[in-house]
Amino acid sequence: MAAFLSKCMLDFFIAFGVVLGGTMLAGISSVITLDPPVHRMLTVAEQIKIWAMVAAIGGTIDPIRAIETHFQDGHISPAIQQILYIVCAFVGAHMGTTLIQWICRGGTSG
Template sequence: MASFISKCLLDFLVAFGVVLGGTMLAGICAVLTLEPPAWRMASVAEQIKIWALVAAIGGTIDPIRAIETNFIEGHISPAIKQIMYIVCAFTGAHVGSTLIQWICKGGSNG
């Protein structure tokens, strides 16, 4: 069980870090190219979410294949674990994107 939670946390934080790191570097790029950093960062935060998910789960189709194989063979528990890893990675990417969106708004209510 500890291994499962550890992997879920790892997937969450890797996806979160990819979104955060990618958008911060996009903000630096915007400053260097004289663009509005908040606009560029908000845009990249939305675009990079799927890539953060892919990076967190391993970057290959193997996790999806593992779900299919385990499900077809009747092994539901490993399939559910793989789905939970994907959900954790998606949640990390979404939380990172939401955080960037919130920061780029400047905390305003609009």
């Protein structure tokens, strides 16, 4: 159970970090090229979200294959674990995107 939770946390923070880091670097790039960084950062945060999830779960199609194989073999528990890893990565990427949106809008909602 500890290994499962550890992997969930790892996937969450990798996805969160990819969104946060990629977006911040895009903002720095915008400043260097004299473009307004807010619009660029919001766009990049949305576009990079799926890639953050892919990076967090391993960057290949293997987790999806593992789900398929486990279901076909009748082993539900490992398939559910893989699905939860993907969910943790999604939550991390989404929270990173939400944080960037919050920062770019000055902390106000809307």
